[in-house]
Amino acid sequence: MTLPAGETGVFTxxxxxxxxxxxxxxxxxxxxxxVLADVRWKDYGLVPKAVEMGTAIHMGRYFGFANQLLMLVAxxxxxxxxxxxxxxWWQRRPQxxxxxxxxxxxxxxxxxxIPLAIVG
Numbered sequence: 001m002t003l004p005a006g007e008t009g010v011f012t013x014x015x016x017x018x019x020x021x022x023x024x025x026x027x028x029x030x031x032x033x034x035v036l037a038d039v040r041w042k043d044y045g046l047v048p049k050a051v052e053m054g055t056a057i058h059m060g061r062y063f064g065f066a067n068q069l070l071m072l073v074a075x076x077x078x079x080x081x082x083x084x085x086x087x088x089w090w091q092r093r094p095q096x097x098x099x100x101x102x103x104x105x106x107x108x109x110x111x112x113x114i115p116l117a118i119v120g
Contacts, residue, residue, distance in 0.1 A: 004030040018061040020052040 002012040011028040020041065027037040044052065053062070060068035093101040 010036060018056065018064065020049075020056045020062065023052065 001014075004010055009030060011026075011030055013026040013028060015022075015024050017023065023041055025037075025039040026035055027039075028035055041049070041052075056062040057067065058071070060071050063070075089101060093099075
């Protein structure tokens, strides 16, 4: 619930349950208590519906604990990929000082200033 901001403001009452199709926002007159607007899922456009659904899935609210476990597995996989990437590079890096293990640039890419001037 959000309190009115000033003399012309309204009370805003919002509910965000795990299922985004059950969301509701009410705007209530601060003096008479009458409901000025009742905004629900059916009132949303296509983009707001997609955003709300995507947010609920991303935050693990829509499918509950199973969704949270799936997102945890995805996060752990990303961390594992980052760690194993560094380990693999470390094992294959060149032993010469000053080299980082990246391949040398091809000869035709050495003249990068001219294309940059054309684009800029």
